Amino acid sequence: MKKLQLSALVYLIFFFMSTTPGKAAGIAKISYTVSFPEAQAHYVDVEMNITGLAQPSLEVKMPVWAPGSYLVREFAKNIEGFSVSANGKPVSAPKINKNTWRIATAGLKSVTVKYKVYAFELSVRTSFIDVSHAFLSTTGIFLFPKGMLSQPSTITIKPYKDWTKVSTSLETVKGDVFTRTAPNYDILYDSPLEIGTQDIFTFDAAGVHYEVAMYGGGNYDKERLKVDMAKVIEAETVVFGENPNKHYTFIVHNKQRNGGGLEHLSSTVLGASRDQYNNDRGYHGFLGLVAHEHFHLWNVKRLRPIALGPFDYDNENYTTNLWIAEGFTAYYQNIALRYAGLSTPEGFLGDMAGDINTVENQPGAKVQPLSESSFDAWIKSYRPNENSFNTGISYYDKGAVVGMLLDLEIINGSNGKYSLNDVMRYMYNTYYKTKKRGYTDAEFKAGFEKFAGKNLNEFYARYINGLAPINYNRYLGYAGYKLTDELAPANEPTLGVFTNQRNIITTVVRDGAGWVDGLNVGDQITHIDDTPVTDLAAVIKGKKVGDKIVVTVSRDAQAFKIPVTLKRNDNVKYIITELPNATPQQLAVRKKWLKL
Structure with a gap:
C-alpha cells in the first residue's frame, strides 16, 4: 500500500507540474478599458484585452440577465461594432448564438476585443449614459470568456469631459479611482458603476464605511440621512449578528418620478423621486427602500436559495423561494424601521395592513400559490399583462405577509424566546458561513420548525403551496390584535x-x-x-x-x-386594531414583536 500511495503521489506531482497554469493550460489575464467618446448619443466604447491564451478558440459571452431581476433581458442586443484583433491584424470571430462570439485563437497568446454598447434605459438594472453621467449595470456592459468566470479582471475608466467621480464597490488599483479590479466575474457583475459628478456623502455604521452617491439632485438633507440610514443599518445588523462588508455603496438616481432598487453584495442602486425627501410619506418610503435593499446584503446575496449561485448567466435560474428572498425582505423593510425607532408601532401595523390589503384585493391570490409565483417570476412577475391582476400574486406582498405570520407563530410558540430573527441568523450562520452554499426548500422549512417548535406541514400546504384563505386573526391574535374591515358596512x-x-x-x-x-x-x-x-x-x-x-x-x-x-364592490380596507382585554401572554408576544 505504501508503494502504491507513493507512486500515486509521484504521478500527481508530475501531472500538476505538466499542467502548470500559464504553461500548457495557461492563465488568461483580462482587462477592460471603457470610454465615452459619444456620451451624448448614449454609447460606451469597451476594449477587452485577454492575454495568456493557449487554446485554439475562445468564446466570449454577454450575460442575458442581471441577478436580482428575474427576467431574460438579452443584453447582447445593445452591442454594436464587435471586432477582434491580434498583433494589429483582424481575427475571425463569428457570432454563434444570440450572446456568444467564437474567436479563432490558435497560435495567439493575446487578443483585443472592441465593441460599443448603447445605454439609454435608466433603471436600477439597466445602463444609462448621457453627458451628465454614466451608470453601468455591469451585466449588460462586460463580456466574459467562457470557462473563466473565476478569473480576475481590471477596469480602466476614461471619463467623459468633466466627470471626476466613480462610485462602486469595486476596489481601486493603487488608489486610482478610475482603475478598478474585480476578483472574479460574479463580483464584477455584482458591482455597478456610477461615473460623473454625483453628490457624495459618507458615514460609518455597524463598523462599516458607507458611501451614498446622489445623482439628479433633490431636496434631501444629507445630515438627516446620515443619521437615519445609520439607524436602519445598525438595526438590520443586529438581526444577523454581523455586517460582513468593509465598505458599502448606495447609488441613488433621483428623478422627477422614480422608484425601485436592485441589491448587490456590497452596494445597491435605488430609484427615488427627487422632491420626496421633505414630506413624511416620501421620506418614510425612501427609508423603507434603503432598509429593503440593504437587508438583501444578507438575505439573497449571502443567505440564498441554492439555485441562485453560482449563477448561470446564459439561462434562467429557477427557485420557489423568492417569497423568502424578496418577501421576507419586504417584511423586514417595515419592521427594521420599527427596530430603528423610525416607525411607530401604529405605523408598522399600518404598513402591514397595507400589504394584507394588496394581497386580499387581488383576485390572482386565489389562483397562483406563493411558491409558484416565485418559480414563474421569469415569465409572469416581470412580464405582466392586462390579465396579471387576475392570475398571479406578488411574492413580495404575500411573502411579506407570510413573514409576519411566521414571526408571530415563532414568538408565540416559543413563549417569547425566539422570533423570525433567530431563524434568519441561524440560516445565515449555517448555510452561508458554515456550509458555504445555498439552502433548499426543505432546509429553510426545517429552520422555521426548529424555532417554532412545531411541524409546519399544514402551514406550507395552505399558505405556501396552496390557496387557502389566510386566517389572519389567528396569528394577529397571538399579539392581541385583529383585522377590522372599514369597508364591511359599505354596499357600493x-x-x-x-x-x-x-x-x-x-x-x-x-x-x-x-x-x-x-x-x-x-x-x-x-x-x-x-x-x-x-x-x-x-x-x-x-x-x-x-x-x-x-x-x-x-x-x-x-x-x-x-x-x-x-x-x-367586495374590496376590503383592513386596519389592525387591538383586541379588548389582551392577556398577559398576548401582551408579551406584542412586546417581543414590536420591540416595545
Whole structure:
C-alpha cells in the first residue's frame, strides 16, 4: 500500500507540474478599458484585452440577465461594432448564438476585443449614459470568456469631459479611482458603476464605511440621512449578528418620478423621486427602500436559495423561494424601521395592513400559490399583462405577509424566546458561513420548525403551496390584535374594471360585473345609459348594486352597447386594531414583536 500511495503521489506531482497554469493550460489575464467618446448619443466604447491564451478558440459571452431581476433581458442586443484583433491584424470571430462570439485563437497568446454598447434605459438594472453621467449595470456592459468566470479582471475608466467621480464597490488599483479590479466575474457583475459628478456623502455604521452617491439632485438633507440610514443599518445588523462588508455603496438616481432598487453584495442602486425627501410619506418610503435593499446584503446575496449561485448567466435560474428572498425582505423593510425607532408601532401595523390589503384585493391570490409565483417570476412577475391582476400574486406582498405570520407563530410558540430573527441568523450562520452554499426548500422549512417548535406541514400546504384563505386573526391574535374591515358596512356598486383618464379599460376584474357581462380591456367607455361619460366614477357611484345599465364602448373604432348588471364592490380596507382585554401572554408576544 505504501508503494502504491507513493507512486500515486509521484504521478500527481508530475501531472500538476505538466499542467502548470500559464504553461500548457495557461492563465488568461483580462482587462477592460471603457470610454465615452459619444456620451451624448448614449454609447460606451469597451476594449477587452485577454492575454495568456493557449487554446485554439475562445468564446466570449454577454450575460442575458442581471441577478436580482428575474427576467431574460438579452443584453447582447445593445452591442454594436464587435471586432477582434491580434498583433494589429483582424481575427475571425463569428457570432454563434444570440450572446456568444467564437474567436479563432490558435497560435495567439493575446487578443483585443472592441465593441460599443448603447445605454439609454435608466433603471436600477439597466445602463444609462448621457453627458451628465454614466451608470453601468455591469451585466449588460462586460463580456466574459467562457470557462473563466473565476478569473480576475481590471477596469480602466476614461471619463467623459468633466466627470471626476466613480462610485462602486469595486476596489481601486493603487488608489486610482478610475482603475478598478474585480476578483472574479460574479463580483464584477455584482458591482455597478456610477461615473460623473454625483453628490457624495459618507458615514460609518455597524463598523462599516458607507458611501451614498446622489445623482439628479433633490431636496434631501444629507445630515438627516446620515443619521437615519445609520439607524436602519445598525438595526438590520443586529438581526444577523454581523455586517460582513468593509465598505458599502448606495447609488441613488433621483428623478422627477422614480422608484425601485436592485441589491448587490456590497452596494445597491435605488430609484427615488427627487422632491420626496421633505414630506413624511416620501421620506418614510425612501427609508423603507434603503432598509429593503440593504437587508438583501444578507438575505439573497449571502443567505440564498441554492439555485441562485453560482449563477448561470446564459439561462434562467429557477427557485420557489423568492417569497423568502424578496418577501421576507419586504417584511423586514417595515419592521427594521420599527427596530430603528423610525416607525411607530401604529405605523408598522399600518404598513402591514397595507400589504394584507394588496394581497386580499387581488383576485390572482386565489389562483397562483406563493411558491409558484416565485418559480414563474421569469415569465409572469416581470412580464405582466392586462390579465396579471387576475392570475398571479406578488411574492413580495404575500411573502411579506407570510413573514409576519411566521414571526408571530415563532414568538408565540416559543413563549417569547425566539422570533423570525433567530431563524434568519441561524440560516445565515449555517448555510452561508458554515456550509458555504445555498439552502433548499426543505432546509429553510426545517429552520422555521426548529424555532417554532412545531411541524409546519399544514402551514406550507395552505399558505405556501396552496390557496387557502389566510386566517389572519389567528396569528394577529397571538399579539392581541385583529383585522377590522372599514369597508364591511359599505354596499357600493362597481363596474369591476380599472380605467385610465380617457375611460379606456386597462383591467377587467375576475368575476366582476364587466368580466361577467363582456367588457374588454381596450374598450373606451363613452356612454352609460346613453348619457355621455366624463366622470365614470361619479356615474357609477350614483347607481345601486343590482342596477342594470347599458355601457356604450368604442371597440376598434366601432360602437357597442353592452348591458351590465352592477355588483357590490367586495374590496376590503383592513386596519389592525387591538383586541379588548389582551392577556398577559398576548401582551408579551406584542412586546417581543414590536420591540416595545
